[in-house]
Amino acid sequence: MRFGEAWPRRHDLSSLRLLGSVGEPINPEAWRWFHRVIGQGRCPIMDTWWQTETGMFQITTVPSMDLKPGAAGRAVFGQEAAIVDEQGQPVADGQEGFLVLKNPWPAMLRTLYKDDARYLETYWSKYPGWYFTSDAARRDEDGYFWIIGRTDDVINVSAAAIGLPHDVKGNAIHVYVTLGLGCEGTKELEEELRQHVAAHLSPIAKPDHIEFTEKLPKTRSGKIMRRVLKARALGQDEGDLTTMEE
Incomplete structure (x- = not known):
């Protein structure tokens, strides 16, 4: 965005079919620019949410879903994500809370090197039976998750x-x-x-x-x-x- 549209317009982008975004949550303005300039208004954007610890996508959009600029999408197939309060109770749609994952998944981490106790304390003690992501998020009325940031970095x-x-x-x-x-x-x-x-x-x-x-x-x-x-x-x-x- 900073360097303008001239650079991407020098290239033939017609073969692109799908765009991806990782790292920081993509803000709606950048999403729209990415979709319009790089995807030329026709390529779905998968703004995947995952962590090094999860080893795979946990929340994402897929091409068949309606796209919402800035939203991470819904829980990936087989996963169930939720937004809860400090006590582990579900919060209302649109309300911010703690993001947890309720189901195990194939790529999940199983321990920390030579430190099983720290693994359990960090990821499983706050909400027993659920994986605590340490991320704050909210879910809208359509079930789309919006990632806010680290709970220790609010x-x-x-x-x-x-x-x-x-x-x-x-x-x-x-x-x-x-x-x-x-x-x-x-x-x-x-x-x-x-x-x-x-x-x-x-x-x-x-x-x-x-x-x-x-x-x-x-x-x-x-x-x-x-x-x-x-x-x-x-x-x-x-x-x-x-x-x-x-």
């Missing part, structure tokens, strides 16, 4: 946002923004974006600071490495970077 909703220590607030919202080519990150634009968040989300969600950057640290599968952003902002050790794309 400030991040498909964005490069981190929380930095603040003497009064506890945490201050620090957001990294990548602009399109030809756009300049100015103080005026920063304030405009802050007001946009206040108007469309909530005044309390308004970022304390917006930093414009050309690139973000990502894994090879496209996940933003927010711990790296936070470590850099605080001047701390960035830890293991072997999974970082660049």
